[in-house]
Amino acid sequence: MGGIRNRIRDLRAAQTMTQQQLADAIGVTRQTVIAIEQDKYSPSLEVAFRIATLFQVPLEDVFQYDAAAVKAKK
Amino acid sequence: MNYQERTLYGTLIADLLVYVLYLWHPAKTNSLGWIAGSILVLIVAQIIVQSAIAIRTRNLLQDERDLLIRLRGYRAGYLTFVICIVSGLGLLWMHEAFGRINPNRMGIHFLSVMFGMLIVADVVRVVTQLIDYRRAA
Numbered sequence: 001m002g003g004i005r006n007r008i009r010d011l012r013a014a015q016t017m018t019q020q021q022l023a024d025a026i027g028v029t030r031q032t033v034i035a036i037e038q039d040k041y042s043p044s045l046e047v048a049f050r051i052a053t054l055f056q057v058p059l060e061d062v063f064q065y066d067a068a069a070v071k072a073k074k
Numbered sequence: 075m076n077y078q079e080r081t082l083y084g085t086l087i088a089d090l091l092v093y094v095l096y097l098w099h100p101a102k103t104n105s106l107g108w109i110a111g112s113i114l115v116l117i118v119a120q121i122i123v124q125s126a127i128a129i130r131t132r133n134l135l136q137d138e139r140d141l142l143i144r145l146r147g148y149r150a151g152y153l154t155f156v157i158c159i160v161s162g163l164g165l166l167w168m169h170e171a172f173g174r175i176n177p178n179r180m181g182i183h184f185l186s187v188m189f190g191m192l193i194v195a196d197v198v199r200v201v202t203q204l205i206d207y208r209r210a211a
Contacts, residue, residue: 028137031076035139035210044138 003070004042006063008033011055026050077131078140079207084123086200092116093193104179104186113189143206151199158194162187 012022019037023030026047035041043051052059096112128134166187169175175183 027135028139029076029133029135031207031210032137032139038210040210041139047138 002042003066003068004063005039005066005069006036008051008062009037011057011062015055022051022054025054076207077127077134078136078143079204080127080131081124082200082204082207084127085120086197086204088116088119088123089193089196089200092119093190096189104182106182106185109182109185109189143203146206147199147203150202151195154198155191155195158191159188162191 008022012019019033020030023033026033027050028043028047032041032043036043048059048063052062055062092112092115095115096108099108163184166175166180166183170177170180
């Protein structure tokens with residue numbers, strides 16, 4: 001969805017965390033975590049910050065804006 | 075399939091069942107009692123179906139994506155309702171103008187059209203939401 005990419009799958013794998021555990025920790029459903037990981041849904045800022053805080057990394061290490069991909073789509 | 079999807083399937087089945095029963099009216103004429111009865115049956119069916127699903131589901135969590143999908147569904151349902159009700163009332167007026175409907179029974183036909191359009195709009199709302207859930211959008 002759009003040009004937002006994320007590294008949640010890698011960060012989660014590094015901590016051997018399941019999608020359900022991540023979902024419970026940030027207060028969303030597992031389906032939402034799946035949609036975010038597949039770049040099909042961009043979470044709200046609040047959820048994005050919760051994810052970054054949980055993995056103890058800056059927000060931009062989790063989410064990146066791919067301007068080139070957006071331009072290519074247009 | 076999560077809780078939200080289950081409730082949507084429940085709503086869809088209840089909507090379609092009640093409307094099919096409504097259309098199979100034995101007297102084949104509209105009546106206030108039949109329309110009001112159908113709406114009442116629909117409400118009761120929804121309460122029973124949703125309660126049964128809620129009892130059998132452990133995780134009733136609803137998040138921001140569910141709310142977004144719900145909003146998209148309601149927007150699609152509202153647009154459908156507006157378009158259908160205007161078209162339906164236009165057709166009703168045409169039938170009346172050509173003398174195919176008794177003007178004295180216009181009120182009851184209006185209610186019938188309204189009920190039908192409500193069902194159509196609700197089905198569009200539910201299907202839109204289900205598509206969004208299936209697409210993981």
